[in-house]
Amino acid sequence: MRILLAEDDPMIGAAIQDALRDASHAADWVKDGQAALVALGSQHYDLVLLDLGLPGRDGQEVLASIRSRGNPVPLLVITARDGLDDRLRGLDGGADDYVLKPFEMAELLARMRAVLRRKSGSAAPVLGNGEVVLDPATKEASVHGGPPARLSNREFSLLQALLQRPGAILSRTELEDRIYGWGEEVESNAVEYLIHALRRKLGNEVIKNVRGVGWMVSKNA
Amino acid sequence: MDGFQKRLNASVQRKLSFTLSLAILAAAAVAGIFSFVSAFAEAHELQDDVLRQVAQLTDSRHLPPTLRPGGGDEESQVFVQRLAESPASSVDTAAGTFLSLPATLPDGLQMLKIGGETFRVLVKTTSGGERIAVAQEAGFRNEIARDSAWRTVMPLLILIPVLLLIVADLIRKMFRPIAALSRDIDQRSEQALHAIDDRGVPAEIRPFVVAINRLLGRVAQSMDAQRRFVADAAHELRSPLTALSLQAERLSETEMSAAAHERLAVLRQGIERGRKLLDQLLGLARTQSSAERPTAPVSIQAVYRHVLEDLIPLAQAKRIDIGVEGRQDAQLWMNERDLVALVKNLVDNAIRYTPAGGRVDLSVCLAQAHIVLRIRDTGPGIPPDERTRVFDPFYRMLGNEQIGSGLGLAIVRAIADRIGAEIRLGYADVSGQSGLHVEVIVPVAMTER
Numbered sequence: 001m002r003i004l005l006a007e008d009d010p011m012i013g014a015a016i017q018d019a020l021r022d023a024s025h026a027a028d029w030v031k032d033g034q035a036a037l038v039a040l041g042s043q044h045y046d047l048v049l050l051d052l053g054l055p056g057r058d059g060q061e062v063l064a065s066i067r068s069r070g071n072p073v074p075l076l077v078i079t080a081r082d083g084l085d086d087r088l089r090g091l092d093g094g095a096d097d098y099v100l101k102p103f104e105m106a107e108l109l110a111r112m113r114a115v116l117r118r119k120s121g122s123a124a125p126v127l128g129n130g131e132v133v134l135d136p137a138t139k140e141a142s143v144h145g146g147p148p149a150r151l152s153n154r155e156f157s158l159l160q161a162l163l164q165r166p167g168a169i170l171s172r173t174e175l176e177d178r179i180y181g182w183g184e185e186v187e188s189n190a191v192e193y194l195i196h197a198l199r200r201k202l203g204n205e206v207i208k209n210v211r212g213v214g215w216m217v218s219k220n221a
Numbered sequence: 222m223d224g225f226q227k228r229l230n231a232s233v234q235r236k237l238s239f240t241l242s243l244a245i246l247a248a249a250a251v252a253g254i255f256s257f258v259s260a261f262a263e264a265h266e267l268q269d270d271v272l273r274q275v276a277q278l279t280d281s282r283h284l285p286p287t288l289r290p291g292g293g294d295e296e297s298q299v300f301v302q303r304l305a306e307s308p309a310s311s312v313d314t315a316a317g318t319f320l321s322l323p324a325t326l327p328d329g330l331q332m333l334k335i336g337g338e339t340f341r342v343l344v345k346t347t348s349g350g351e352r353i354a355v356a357q358e359a360g361f362r363n364e365i366a367r368d369s370a371w372r373t374v375m376p377l378l379i380l381i382p383v384l385l386l387i388v389a390d391l392i393r394k395m396f397r398p399i400a401a402l403s404r405d406i407d408q409r410s411e412q413a414l415h416a417i418d419d420r421g422v423p424a425e426i427r428p429f430v431v432a433i434n435r436l437l438g439r440v441a442q443s444m445d446a447q448r449r450f451v452a453d454a455a456h457e458l459r460s461p462l463t464a465l466s467l468q469a470e471r472l473s474e475t476e477m478s479a480a481a482h483e484r485l486a487v488l489r490q491g492i493e494r495g496r497k498l499l500d501q502l503l504g505l506a507r508t509q510s511s512a513e514r515p516t517a518p519v520s521i522q523a524v525y526r527h528v529l530e531d532l533i534p535l536a537q538a539k540r541i542d543i544g545v546e547g548r549q550d551a552q553l554w555m556n557e558r559d560l561v562a563l564v565k566n567l568v569d570n571a572i573r574y575t576p577a578g579g580r581v582d583l584s585v586c587l588a589q590a591h592i593v594l595r596i597r598d599t600g601p602g603i604p605p606d607e608r609t610r611v612f613d614p615f616y617r618m619l620g621n622e623q624i625g626s627g628l629g630l631a632i633v634r635a636i637a638d639r640i641g642a643e644i645r646l647g648y649a650d651v652s653g654q655s656g657l658h659v660e661v662i663v664p665v666a667m668t669e670r
Binding site for chain 1 (some may be wrong): 456457459460461462463464465466467468470471474492496525526529530533534537542543544545546547548583
C-alpha cells in the first residue's frame with residue numbers, strides 16, 4: 001500500500017515513515033502542505049496521513065483543497081489539538097478519522113486499517129477484539145485461535161452487540177433490545193442465562209461484568 | 222481625635238455630612254443670636270413707647286395720678302405720679318404704693334434704682350408746667366422682652382435638628398448607588414471579569430467606573446493570554462513527546478537483551494507519565510477557561526458508564542471490584558465533558574490509591590435540594606488535616622508513592638467551583654479511619670434551567 005505522510009516534525013516523520021516501512025507499506029514523506037498537494041496530484045496514494053499543524057498551507061487548508069478536487073483518498077488527520085471544535089472541523093472538513101498526539105504506532109496502524117475497511121465499503125465480516133473472533137457467516141466464535149464454538153442465534157446476537165464496540169459497557173436493557181425483536185416477550189434473566197452459556201463455551205474471561213452497569217468485552221485484550 | 226480625622230478624610234460621605242452639619246449649625250447659631258438680640262431690643266422699644274403714650278394721655282386728660290392697666294398683675298403695674306410731691310400727700314391707694322422719686326430727675330427716659338428694684342422711668346413736663354413720671358419695673362419688662370425673643374428663635378431651634386437629619390439622609394441616599402456598586406463588584410467571582418454596568422451611576426463616578434472597566438478588560442486579556450499559553454505550551458510539548466514515544470515503541474521491536482527490554486519498559490512508563498501530565502494540564506487550562514454553555518442535560522449514570530469504560534482496564538489490572546450501586550439517576554445541566562472529567566479524575570484517584578483486590582463504588586443520591594455523587598474506595602483515605610490541601614495543584618501527600626500528575630483534584634475543584642458544587646471528603650470506614658469517601662454535592666438548580 002502506498003501512503004503519503006505530511007508531517008513537519010522531523011523526528012515524528014522519520015519514526016512514522018520507518019514504522020510504516022516496517023509494516024510493509026510504501027511511505028512518501030512530505031514536510032509542508034504545498035508539497036503534499038503536489039505529491040497527491042502526481043501520484044496515486046491509498047491513504048494520506050495529514051498533520052494539521054503544517055507550515056505554509058496548514059493541514060486544514062490542504063484537507064479542504066484535496067476534497068474540493070473531488071479526491072476521495074482515505075485520509076487520517078494527526079493533530080496535537082484536541083479541542084472539540086478542532087476535531088469537528090477536521091471531520092466535517094472531510095477527514096475519515098483523527099489520531100491525537102501523542103499516539104502509539106500500533107494505534108495509528110489499527111485506525112488506518114479501520115478507515116480503509118470502511119472506505120472500501122466492506123465492513124469486515126469478522127468481528128473480534130484480539131481475544132475472541134466472531135464469524136457472522138457461520139455464527140462461530142473462537143478464543144485465541146482455539147477451536148470454534150457454535151453459538152445459538154441469541155448467543156450470537158449478544159456477543160455481536162458486545163463485539164461491535166469492544167470496551168463499551170452495555171446495560172441489560174440495551175442487550176435485551178439487541179436480542180429480542182419488537183413484540184417478542186422478554187424472559188426474565190435471559191441476559192444472565194445467555195452470558196452464562198457463552199462463558200461455558202468461550203471461558204469466563206471473555207465477557208466481563210461491571211457491577212451495577214452491565215457487560216463488556218475488553219478492548220485490545 | 223486622630224482616628225476621627227482619619228475616618229473623615231477616608232470617606233467623602235462622612236466628610237460631606239460633617240462639614241454640612243457644621244455649616245448649618247454655625248449659620249443657625251449666628252441667625253439665632255441675631256434674631257434673639259433684635260427681638261429683645263424691639264420689645265424694649267415697644268414698652269418705652271407704651272410709657273410715652275401713657276405720659277401723653279396723662280398730660281392731656283388729667284387722669285388720676287396713679288394708673289393701673291386693667292387686669293394686669295402687680296408686676297405689670299405702670300406708675301404715673303407727679304414729681305416733687307410728697308408721697309404721703311398723695312392719698313389715692315388704688316395701686317398700693319407710690320414710688321419715692323427724687324424731684325431733680327431730668328426729662329426723658331432713664332433707668333432708676335428704687336428700693337432695691339430697678340425701674341424704667343419716663344419724666345415729662347406737661348403743658349401745664351407739671352412734671353410727671355411714668356414708671357414700670359425693669360425686671361418685668363425684661364421678662365416680656367425675653368419671652369418674645371425666645372418665641373422668635375424657637376422655630377429655628379426646632380427646625381435645625383430636622384434639617385440636620387434631612388441632610389444626613391439625603392447624603393446617604395446619594396451615596397447608595399456607589400455602595401451598591403461596590404457590593405456588586407465585591408461579590409464577583411474571580412472568573413467574572415465582564416464590564417461593570419455604569420447605568421444609574423452618578424456622572425462624577427462614571428469616569429472611575431469606565432477606568433475600572435478598562436482595567437478589567439486588560440486583566441481578562443492577560444489571564445486569557447496566560448491560559449492560552451498553558452494550553453499552547455502543552456500542545457507544543459506533545460510533538461516532542463510523540464517523537465519520543467514513537468522511537469521508544471520502535472526500539473522495543475528490535476532485538477535486545479532482557480535487561481534492555483526491562484529498562485525500555487521503564488522508559489516508556491516515564492513517557493506515558495509525561496503524556497498524562499500534559500493531558501491533565503490541558504484539562505485544567507480548559508476547565509479554567511471553558512466558556513462552553515451546556516446545550517442539553519447530562520445523565521449521571523451515562524457519565525458513570527462512560528468513565529468506567531475508560532477506566533475498567535486500570536481496575537482490572539489491579540483486580541479491583543469497581544461498580545455502580547443503585548439505579549438512581551439524575552440529569553445535570555452542565556457540559557458533559559466537564560462532568561466526565563470530574564468523575565473520571567475522582568474514580569482514577571480511587572483506583573490508583575486502592576490496593577489490589579479492593580473495591581470502588583459509585584452512586585448517585587437525591588437529597589432535597591441537592592444531587593450527590595458519591596465515590597467510595599477501600600484505600601488508605603485522606604487524614605482530615607490534609608483534606609483542604611489535596612486540592613492544590615501538584616500537592617502530594619507524604620508517604621505517597623503513587624505516580625499521578627498532582628492535577629486531578631485541582632481539576633475536580635475547578636469544575637466544582639464553576640457549577641457551584643461542594644466537595645466533601647471523608648473516611649469511607651469512619652471507625653477504621655480508612656477508605657476515601659468523596660461526595661460532590663450539586664445544587665438542584667443545576668438540573669433545571
